[in-house]
Each structure stands twice: as structure tokens, then as C-alpha cells.
Amino acid sequence: MRLCVACAVLGLGVSSVVSIDAQAVGRWWLDEPVRFIQTNLSETDSRVDPKALVAAVADFQANTFLINMGGIVAQYPTRVPFHYPSTFLPPGRDLVGEVLREARPRRIRVIGRFDLSKTQKPVFDEHPEWFFKRTSGEPAIYNGLYSTCINGNYYRQHAMAILTEALERYEVDGLFFNMFGNPASDYSGRPLGPCQCDACQVRYRARYGRAVPTAADADYRAFMADSSREVAASIAELIHRKRPNAAFLTYIKDYTDGIMSESNTAVGRALPLWPYSASDNVNRALGSEPGKVAVNLSMSFVDFPWRYAHVPPAETQLRLYQNMAHGGPPAFAMVGPMNQEDRQGLLAAKPVFQWHAEHEDLYVGQKNAARVLLLASGDTASYRGFFRLLTEQHVPFVVSENLRWIDDASRLFDLVIVPGRPARELERYLRNGGRLLIAGTTPPDLPVVRVAGPRTGTQGYWRVHDRAQLPSLKDTNLIFFDGEYVELEAVKPPLLTLIPTAMFGPPEKVWGDKVETTIPGVLFANYEKGRLAYFPWDIGDLYYRHSSPAHAGLMADVIDGLLPRGRQLKTKTHPLVELTVMEQPAHRRTLVHLVNATGHSDTAYFAPVEVRDIEIELAGGFNRARAVSLNMALTVTNRGNYRAFTLPSLKAYEVVVVE
Numbered sequence: 100m101r102l103c104v105a106c107a108v109l110g111l112g113v114s115s116v117v118s119i120d121a122q123a124v125g126r127w128w129l130d131e132p133v134r135f136i137q138t139n140l141s142e143t144d145s146r147v148d149p150k151a152l153v154a155a156v157a158d159f160q161a162n163t164f165l166i167n168m169g170g171i172v173a174q175y176p177t178r179v180p181f182h183y184p185s186t187f188l189p190p191g192r193d194l195v196g197e198v199l200r201e202a203r204p205r206r207i208r209v210i211g212r213f214d215l216s217k218t219q220k221p222v223f224d225e226h227p228e229w230f231f232k233r234t235s236g237e238p239a240i241y242n243g244l245y246s247t248c249i250n251g252n253y254y255r256q257h258a259m260a261i262l263t264e265a266l267e268r269y270e271v272d273g274l275f276f277n278m279f280g281n282p283a284s285d286y287s288g289r290p291l292g293p294c295q296c297d298a299c300q301v302r303y304r305a306r307y308g309r310a311v312p313t314a315a316d317a318d319y320r321a322f323m324a325d326s327s328r329e330v331a332a333s334i335a336e337l338i339h340r341k342r343p344n345a346a347f348l349t350y351i352k353d354y355t356d357g358i359m360s361e362s363n364t365a366v367g368r369a370l371p372l373w374p375y376s377a378s379d380n381v382n383r384a385l386g387s388e389p390g391k392v393a394v395n396l397s398m399s400f401v402d403f404p405w406r407y408a409h410v411p412p413a414e415t416q417l418r419l420y421q422n423m424a425h426g427g428p429p430a431f432a433m434v435g436p437m438n439q440e441d442r443q444g445l446l447a448a449k450p451v452f453q454w455h456a457e458h459e460d461l462y463v464g465q466k467n468a469a470r471v472l473l474l475a476s477g478d479t480a481s482y483r484g485f486f487r488l489l490t491e492q493h494v495p496f497v498v499s500e501n502l503r504w505i506d507d508a509s510r511l512f513d514l515v516i517v518p519g520r521p522a523r524e525l526e527r528y529l530r531n532g533g534r535l536l537i538a539g540t541t542p543p544d545l546p547v548v549r550v551a552g553p554r555t556g557t558q559g560y561w562r563v564h565d566r567a568q569l570p571s572l573k574d575t576n577l578i579f580f581d582g583e584y585v586e587l588e589a590v591k592p593p594l595l596t597l598i599p600t601a602m603f604g605p606p607e608k609v610w611g612d613k614v615e616t617t618i619p620g621v622l623f624a625n626y627e628k629g630r631l632a633y634f635p636w637d638i639g640d641l642y643y644r645h646s647s648p649a650h651a652g653l654m655a656d657v658i659d660g661l662l663p664r665g666r667q668l669k670t671k672t673h674p675l676v677e678l679t680v681m682e683q684p685a686h687r688r689t690l691v692h693l694v695n696a697t698g699h700s701d702t703a704y705f706a707p708v709e710v711r712d713i714e715i716e717l718a719g720g721f722n723r724a725r726a727v728s729l730n731m732a733l734t735v736t737n738r739g740n741y742r743a744f745t746l747p748s749l750k751a752y753e754v755v756v757v758e
């Protein structure tokens with residue numbers, strides 16, 4: 100952060116500082132190293148000493164501080180009607196103003212947190228039309244607070260007055276919004292149903308020609324998403340007009356400067372845990388929106404009822420390293436100020452923040468250099484199966500939720516993997532020479548994919564025929580299969596063919612009625628200039644749930660069969676060592692990050708086991724490799740189109756700088 104230190108030393112006001120800031124900086128969240136910490140304060144925390152709080156943030160080596168500002172509770176003496184300062188603020192205290200004053204000379208950026216989703220009863224009494232209306236006609240009340248509606252004029256008009264005061268009075272570096280839009284359920288998980296307020300009814304009728312439904316459906320969800328986007332557009336315009344160098348951050352993608360996400364846990368969530376949560380969130384955010392910052396908050400707590408009990412330290416560290424390895428800042432969030440009753444989360448995060456501070460030039464302007472793209476469609480098991488397989492196989496990859504890369508000449512990929520329903524636009528990608536792997540029971544609408552029968556289910560096997568193309572399956576003739584498949588026309592010569600469900604008990608009768616078919620389990624085809632592989636079944640889902648090495652080997656062989664110039668990276672290291680390949684164009688260098696996830700087991704996270712002698716071959720020409728954590732140069736040897744080096748030891752995390 101290029102702050103006018105002299106101004107601060109001379110005791111000049113914040114306004115003098117900011118004018119210099121404005122000229123010198125620009126999009127600080129992209130141009131500067133960011134270490135992000137959030138203290139999410141309860142109203143009773145308004146009594147916190149701002150000096151001590153900022154000193155603790157500085158001691159932690161965080162340089163971006165997200166602190167509560169307004170909305171439900173204002174942490175400053177607001178004068179806007181229907182906006183209430185915390186009743187716990189000591190007389191004369193302006194917590195936001197004092198935090199800013201303490202933070203500036205320490206070069207700490209401050210982001211104000213707003214939550215406009217709820218407010219107090221007197222506002223409801225005066226303006227019931229601003230509020231969420233349940234199907235019963237009642238307002239949605241939680242712990243005495245009334246839910247506002249994204250389409251009412253609290254959000255659409257009055258919020259602008261609240262935010263204008265905040266932005267004009269305080270030199271914030273950004274605003275973050277919690278609960279942006281109408282949540283589907285309250286903090287206790289009780290569903291709220293669709294909002295029936297007049298503002299929603301009028302807008303919904305104009306769009307769909309009928310009343311708001313009494314149960315949320317796809318139309319209502321699309322309506323709500325668009326409602327949030329409309330309000331986001333207004334708030335973005337206001338923030339950027341009032342403070343051109345301030346970031347607009349919330350959990351949605353449109354109009355924001357950054358994509359916020361969380362790595363969190365919940366006691367009611369279905370197992371298995373998703374140990375790549377942070378990698379997934381950051382990779383997906385930057386792969387989908389390359390011009391934004393991806394702030395993935397490692398949430399300290401176990402679940403809402405236990406806001407002050409922290410998740411395992413190794414889980415916190417793993418998330419922070421995953422953030423950094425994929426191009427995001429380390430980001431940690433807790434409820435309450437820095438003097439936590441459970442100190443495990445902060446103790447785990449602090450050395451990672453210190454590491455980042457010591458090596459911060461490594462983490463500015465990172466771009467994913469992977470040559471494989473994985474298309475995300477939600478958080479499906481099929482998607483996660485491929486995500487985990489690629490990670491375990493050490494195939495570097497970019498995740499995208501959209502198809503904008505198809506027409507972006509600066510984003511060329513060797514292979515695109517599509518778990519689930521293929522979008523129509525992919526035909527164009529294939530026609531122009533792209534390589535596609537599609538897996539799922541919705542066949543691509545292409546003449547080379549000839550469907551011969553209906554979609555049906557079975558609990559059978561795929562028989563392996565061709566080991567030249569499927570070398571990983573040398574030790575098995577059979578792959579288990581549970582689920583639906585699309586019957587395609589037979590291919591010659593066969594690679595994999597279906598054995599449908601046959602007798603499986605008692606053992607004396609097993610396979611007594613077994614039938615071998617010619618129904619293919621995978622199809623390779625050329626289409627125009629491109630090449631396609633299609634699994635007419637959900638192999639990603641099966642791998643996610645059962646981790647069969649036969650499914651892994653099959654997917655890996657098909658991927659290798661499609662890559663036109665082989666793998667970008669080759670190594671035989673442990674599957675739980677996650678590798679990413681990132682570029683820093685401004686430094687003309689490549690970074691190979693290694694994140695050691697060997698400490699994860701079932702629902703536990705322990706310290707990772709040291710992994711030794713990791714040999715890596717990386718495509719491309721470079722002469723030098725330096726392991727930053729070990730602080731040593733690694734010998735580089737030439738192997739055709741690859742260069743090889745060996746990392747002697749990996750503890751929790753390492754980054755190798757390749758030039």
C-alpha cells in the first residue's frame with residue numbers, strides 16, 4: 100500500500116492521505132499483496148479498544164482488515180434515520196473512525212462490513228412495505244430483527260442514504276456486504292419461503308405474468324438472483340463514484356470487484372468433507388472472473404451455534420495454503436475481536452500470514468498457467484470427482500463456471516473437461532479444434548454420438564478390452580458400475596463394454612445368467628477439427644463416492660489420450676500432494692506450489708506427514724528453480740520438452756520459483 104507516511108507522521112488528516120492514495124493506487128486488491136482478516140463483531144464488542152484491536156491485527160501481519168461498519172448495527176455515530184448506532188458504543192466512541200485512524204499509519208487497508216438484510220422493529224412499524232413478507236403474511240423475525248426485502252425501498256433507496264453517509268465520512272478501502280439478497284432460510288436453518296411483499300409481487304407479475312409462488316421454484320430463484328444483481332449494480336455505482344479506489348465485495352459475481360467465498364463446516368452437512376474447499380473456491384472464482392480478487396475466508400468456527408469454537412488448526416492452515424497456491428490471499432474470519440477464547444485458529448493462521456508477509460512479492464498478480472480446464476456446474480459429486488482426480492493425478496487445471504474462455508484468444512487450453520450436461524456452445528469449440536471430455540447421461544448433440552437405446556440403470560460392470568489405450572487397467576478386466584448410462588451404438592474395436600446386472604447371490608449362483616454386450620462405456624470421436632471423448636455414464640460421481648482406482652485409471656488414461664502434447668507436469672509423488680502451476684507475468688516467472696494434504700483423514704485434520712524427494716518434470720524452457728521454504732536452488736536437468744528438478748523435502752507447503 101503506497102500510503103503517504105510523511106503525512107501520517109506530520110499528523111495530517113486522513114483526507115490529505117487519501118488524495119495521494121487515489122492518484123497512486125488504483126485497484127489495490129489486484130496490485131498489492133493482500134493478507135485479509137475479519138473480526139466479525141457482535142454489538143457487545145463495540146466496547147473493544149480500537150488501538151489494541153488494530154495493534155493485534157498489525158501484529159498478526161494482516162494488511163487488510165474487514166470490520167463491522169453498519170446495517171443491522173452501526174459502529175459509528177450515524178445520523179441517517181432508521182440506522183442505529185450500537186447501544187454498546189461507549190459515549191463519544193466512533194469505532195470505525197478510530198480503527199481507520201489507527202490503521203492508516205500502519206498501512207492496513209480497512210473494509211467496512213454492512214448487513215442490510217435485517218433491521219429493527221421501529222423501522223418495520225414505520226415502513227412495513229420495506230420488509231420481507233412470509234406466505235402467512237407475517238414478517239420474518241429473528242432474534243428481534245426484521246428481515247428486509249431486496250426489492251423493497253430499504254434496500255433500493257434508503258440503503259443508498261446510509262451508504263452515502265458512510266462513504267462520504269470514512270476513507271474506507273472497500274465495503275463488504277453480508278447476506279446480499281433474500282436468504283432462503285434463517286440462521287437456525289428454518290426455510291423462509293418466497294417473499295410475498297408488494298414490491299416482489301409487482302416485479303414478479305411484470306416478469307412472469309403471475310403471482311409469486313408459495314414455494315420457491317426455478318423461476319423464483321432466477322427472479323431473486325436478478326433482484327440481487329440489480330441492487331448490486333446500484334451499490335457498485337455508488338461506491339465507485341464516491342470512492343473510486345474502494346472495492347465492492349460480496350458473495351455475488353456481477354458488479355463486484357472481488358468474489359467472496361468461505362471454507363466452512365456445518366455439523367449437519369453430508370459427509371464426506373470436501374478437503375479441497377479453498378482450492379475449489381479460489382480456482383473457480385479466478386478461472387471464472389480473471390479480473391477480480393478471490394477472497395476465500397477460512398471460517399474459524401465449527402458452525403453457527405458454536406461461533407467461538409474453532410476448527411482443527413491443520414484444517415485452517417490447509418485452507419490458507421490452498422488459497423495462496425491458487426492465486427488468492429490468505430484470509431481468516433472469526434466472530435469477535437482478536438482476543439479469542441479459543442486461540443487455536445489464530446495460532447494456526449499466524450505463521451501462514453507471517454510467511455506471506457516475508458514473501459509477499461510471490462503472491463501478487465498470479466495467474467493460473469494450467470492447460471486443462473474443468474467446467475463447473477454447481478457443487479455436484481460429478482464435478483468434485485474430476486476435481487479430486489485431477490488434483491491427485493497432478494494434472495494442473497483451471498476451473499470455470501462460464502464459457503467466456505471459448506472466445507478469448509488469450510485463454511487456450513489443451514483439453515476441456517465437462518462433468519454433466521454439455522452446453523450447446525461447446526460444439527463450436529470442438530469444431531474449431533478443441534478437445535473435449537464429456538462425462539454424464541446427457542449425450543452431446545453431435546452427429547458422432549449415436550444413441551442406440553434409452554437411458555437406463557444397472558449395477559454391473561464395464562469389461563476392459565483395449566489395454567493399449569487404457570494402460571492403467573492392466574491388472575483388472577472389470578470396472579464396477581452403479582447407476583444410469585446412455586446406450587450408444589457399438590464401437591469397433593471395442594474399448595469398454597457393458598455387463599449388465601447379473602445374479603450376485605448366493606455365491607453358488609453368481610453370474611449364472613451373466614450377459615456380455617457390445618454397449619460401449621466410452622467413445623472417442625473426431626469432429627471437424629476437434630476430438631471428443633464421451634463417457635455415457637457418471638464416472639465423476641462414482642469416483643467421488645468410492646475412489647475406485649479403476650475409475651481413476653480409466654479417467655486418467657482417457658485424459659492422456661486426448662492431450663495433444665502430453666502432460667504439462669509429471670511426477671510420481673503422493674496423490675495428496677496438491678500441485679499448482681501459476682505464472683507471474685510481471686516477473687516473467689512460473690511458480691510451482693505444493694500443498695501437503697496428507698494430514699487429512701475422514702473427518703480429521705492432523706499435521707501433514709513430510710514427503711521427501713519429489714521429482715517434478717515441467718514442460719517449458721527454464722534454467723533455474725529455487726525452493727523458497729527450503730531456501731535452496733534446485734538442480735535443473737533437461738529432458739526433451741521438459742525440465743526436471745527434485746524437491747528434497749515438503750512439510751506443509753512449498754513454492755518453487757522457476758525462471
Ligand SMILES: [Zn+2]
Pocket residue numbers: 230231232248249250251294295296297298299300
Ligand atoms: Zn419482497
